[in-house]
Amino acid sequence: MILHEPVLRVETVEQLAPAGRGLIVDCTVGTGGHTAALLEAGATRVLGLDRDAEVLPLARERLAVWKDRVELVHADYRHLDAVLERRGIDQIDGALADLGHSSVQLDAEGRGFSFRRPDPLDMRMDRSQGQTLIELLDDVTPTTLADVIFEYGEERHSRRIARAIVAARDRSDLSTTADLAAVIRRSVPYRGHSRIHPATRTFQALRIWVNHELDGLDEFLRTVARRLKTGTRLAVISFHSLEDRIVKYTLRELERGGELAMRVLTRKPIRPGRDEVVRNPRARSAKLRAAERVS
Ligand SMILES: C[S@@+](CC[C@H](N)C(=O)[O-])C[C@H]1O[C@@H](n2cnc3c(N)ncnc32)[C@H](O)[C@@H]1O
Structure with missing residues (x-):
């Protein structure tokens, strides 16, 4: 099985700072590249969601060594509340969304x-x-x-x-x-x-x-914000400007407050370096934004 390196792997792990331990939700687990990196970096448990049931066996194989610390679910991230409620989970210690489609889907016959x-x-x-x-x-x-x-x-x-x-x-x-x-x-x-x-x-x-990729993306980000414990983070990777615009404005709105305050950690999005783009041309349009729950 040839699986690509996840986009902005090091930068994503840095933003999520899983050294704080706990439960991270990988809302777009794909073939598990980011989840593996998060587990290696110290996340206690990862709940991985994907709307594509066909990628989950690949993630299961890649994550086999951590099988006691990972749960994989066939679900749309827009149903995150229901997924958490079904498991009796109220608050989480971090979340990642690596949006769009994967190279595995692109290459699949x-x-x-x-x-x-x-x-x-x-x-x-x-x-x-x-x-x-x-x-x-x-x-x-x-x-x-x-x-x-x-x-x-x-x-x-x-x-x-x-x-x-x-x-x-x-x-x-x-x-x-x-x-x-x-x-x-x-x-x-x-x-x-x-x-x-x-x-x-x-x-x-x-x-x-x-x-319907853009529908409900803003509401999903608000749901994640509500579920994060104070001091924990959300990281989002997008691949085109339409998606990135929604992420940027929703995080900014959440920062302005109301009862749910988030602090945006990335004034400008984090972009992959030249080396990564040479290794993985699909990374060229990736933008990573992150925010921390502050109250
Ligand atoms: C860029 S890939 C993620 C790759 C993953 N981070 C890795 O390291 O292998 C995006 C994944 O998100 C999934 N996806 C897209 N929209 C989704 C949604 N609304 N809910 C859940 N998964 C979704 C796709 O099926 C795809 O597997």
């Missing part, structure tokens, strides 16, 4: 996250529920699709791309991710050597749409 291979148009992180990409595309209008691609992909050619996708759907020319990538590539003006594939932004947008 048959999931539909990658445009580099002909896969079914699914893209759901949780294959036990929700609509697949092809189901959503089935009755979408070009205007709605253009809005999705513009808003979630920040793609300036959103209208052309949306029209081309809907036309291909109507001709029944869209059955795999490779078809979709080809339609997108043909619909945008040739840009010579671009750093990224012309379908990158649209695939990001469609993934966010299928998985």
